[in-house]
Amino acid sequence: MNPTIELLKKHRSIRKFTTEPISSELLDELFLAAQSAATSSFLQGTTIVRVKSPETRALLAESAGNQGYVNTAAEFLVMCADLKRAGNYCIENGFAFEGQYTEQFIIATVDVALLAQNLVIAAESEGLGICYIGGIRNDPQRVTELLDLPQGVYPVFGLCLGYPDQNPEIKPRLPLSVIIKDETYNERGNKEEVREYDKKIEEYYKQRMGGGHGISWSKQVSKLLGEKSRPHMKDYLIKQGFKFE
Amino acid sequence: MNPTIELLKKHRSIRKFTTEPISSELLDELFLAAQSAATSSFLQGTTIVRVKSPETRALLAESAGNQGYVNTAAEFLVMCADLKRAGNYCIENGFAFEGQYTEQFIIATVDVALLAQNLVIAAESEGLGICYIGGIRNDPQRVTELLDLPQGVYPVFGLCLGYPDQNPEIKPRLPLSVIIKDETYNERGNKEEVREYDKKIEEYYKQRMGGGHGISWSKQVSKLLGEKSRPHMKDYLIKQGFKFE
Numbered sequence: 001m002n003p004t005i006e007l008l009k010k011h012r013s014i015r016k017f018t019t020e021p022i023s024s025e026l027l028d029e030l031f032l033a034a035q036s037a038a039t040s041s042f043l044q045g046t047t048i049v050r051v052k053s054p055e056t057r058a059l060l061a062e063s064a065g066n067q068g069y070v071n072t073a074a075e076f077l078v079m080c081a082d083l084k085r086a087g088n089y090c091i092e093n094g095f096a097f098e099g100q101y102t103e104q105f106i107i108a109t110v111d112v113a114l115l116a117q118n119l120v121i122a123a124e125s126e127g128l129g130i131c132y133i134g135g136i137r138n139d140p141q142r143v144t145e146l147l148d149l150p151q152g153v154y155p156v157f158g159l160c161l162g163y164p165d166q167n168p169e170i171k172p173r174l175p176l177s178v179i180i181k182d183e184t185y186n187e188r189g190n191k192e193e194v195r196e197y198d199k200k201i202e203e204y205y206k207q208r209m210g211g212g213h214g215i216s217w218s219k220q221v222s223k224l225l226g227e228k229s230r231p232h233m234k235d236y237l238i239k240q241g242f243k244f245e
Numbered sequence: 246m247n248p249t250i251e252l253l254k255k256h257r258s259i260r261k262f263t264t265e266p267i268s269s270e271l272l273d274e275l276f277l278a279a280q281s282a283a284t285s286s287f288l289q290g291t292t293i294v295r296v297k298s299p300e301t302r303a304l305l306a307e308s309a310g311n312q313g314y315v316n317t318a319a320e321f322l323v324m325c326a327d328l329k330r331a332g333n334y335c336i337e338n339g340f341a342f343e344g345q346y347t348e349q350f351i352i353a354t355v356d357v358a359l360l361a362q363n364l365v366i367a368a369e370s371e372g373l374g375i376c377y378i379g380g381i382r383n384d385p386q387r388v389t390e391l392l393d394l395p396q397g398v399y400p401v402f403g404l405c406l407g408y409p410d411q412n413p414e415i416k417p418r419l420p421l422s423v424i425i426k427d428e429t430y431n432e433r434g435n436k437e438e439v440r441e442y443d444k445k446i447e448e449y450y451k452q453r454m455g456g457g458h459g460i461s462w463s464k465q466v467s468k469l470l471g472e473k474s475r476p477h478m479k480d481y482l483i484k485q486g487f488k489f490e
Binding site: 001002003004005007008009010011013028029030031032033034035036037038040041042043044046047048049050051052053056080083085086087088089090092093094095096097098101102103104106107109110113114116117118120121122125126132134137146147148149150153156157170171173174176178179180181182183184185186187190194217218219220221222223224225226227228229230231233234237244245 | 248256275277288292295328330354358359366367392395415424426428429432435462476478490
């Protein structure tokens with residue numbers, strides 16, 4: 001396969017970085033590559049807040065569940081879904097700003113994710129490592145205040161970028177037969193395939209943790225979906241102007 | 246810059262494809278590259294329904310606003326956010342399935358977008374062209390019935406893949422200074438920058454359409470946000486089990 005596909009297949013999150021900075025020339029290249037991703041209805045609904053201040057970083061790291069690499073990564077970017085920028089022009093152009101429909105929430109959220117993934121791949125193609133920080137949704141109100149996010153803007157996730165100071169293993173994914181289905185959704189074969197996969201993941205964790213218990217994929221995701229999952233998000237988003245109409 | 250970054254920067258949607266098929270070996274490579282994208286909390290919340298049936302394709306193309314390339318692309322993939330697969334294991338592992346929080350909706354939607362963007366880049370790296378089809382959200386209930394999507398699964402977007410039979414120009418993006426902000430969100434300079442950018446986009450459309458009126462970016466997005474935007478999405482998603490709690 002070609003080098004780009006090889007690169008994609010080698011992805012793993014990096015949580016330990018060297019102190020080497022990323023040059024501003026390279027960073028601009030990464031941003032341009034990021035921006036080239038598709039954008040729904042040409043909205044371009046992403047704003048990136050680049051946080052350099054160690055004080056703000058420390059508060060964000062704490063909010064994100066004490067993820068220290070938010071402090072130590074060469075760059076920490078807060079990737080925001082932004083309906084405000086476009087919304088500003090509604091009134092100017094004789095439209096009422098109809099409010100934030102669920103659809104518009106989806107459009108802006110997907111826009112951020114596509115752009116971020118381009119940024120990630122551009123970064124990895126230059127030897128950088130990355131880690132997505134969903135933990136900034138632990139306390140989105142605090143992030144909003146720290147970064148002055150106005151109505152119509154919310155932080156979808158953070159992104160750590162830097163030169164890797166570790167070389168973790170690639171985490172195995174579900175078999176293709178479980179996630180790709182022909183013609184219609186069906187769960188044929190999933191149960192058996194996931195059972196085998198669970199063993200593989202237990203083994204992966206045992207090796208990574210140096211012995212001890214491994215936790216299977218199905219147990220991990222059971223916990224994720226079985227527990228109250230950031231139940232503050234809805235009220236936060238409504239307050240922030242995403243009305244889910 | 247390196248070839249991967251060059252590739253990213255050359256993206257444009259392709260809406261006309263040759264009849265050349267994509268080999269199943271290549272398709273599997275693309276899927277493996279896609280799957281290697283980061284996944285929040287290891288959920289792996291994506292299911293891809295690969296639609297070959299010309300009858301189903303025709304109905305989906307119609308639903309998507311008569312986008313003919315949904316019929317003619319070598320592959321048409323419906324990219325679904327899937328909480329069901331993981332949810333199945335909640336009860337088995339002694340958890341109650343707490344229902345779909347807004348947070349879980351975000352996690353699954355972002356998962357699909359990251360995976361899809363990897364798929365897109367892998368495809369483009371092999372000379373394929375792609376087009377995201379947000380239009381499948383025009384009538385998500387119909388898509389749900391056609392593809393047998395169960396509760397906890399929704400179609401985020403479609404994806405056309407095939408060998409390009411056109412070579413459209415790259416669409417200029419907003420200036421970096423408008424989308425990248427230091428330390429805090431602010432709109433300094435945006436107004437002037439967007440005014441200049443609007444002229445560029447008007448010119449782009451004039452050239453693409455062979456004369457006539459161009460429409461600026463700010464006018465386009467005003468319309469998008471100023472009009473009722475797929476107002477059925479909320480009720481559809483609630484019915485589909487995404488409760489936005």
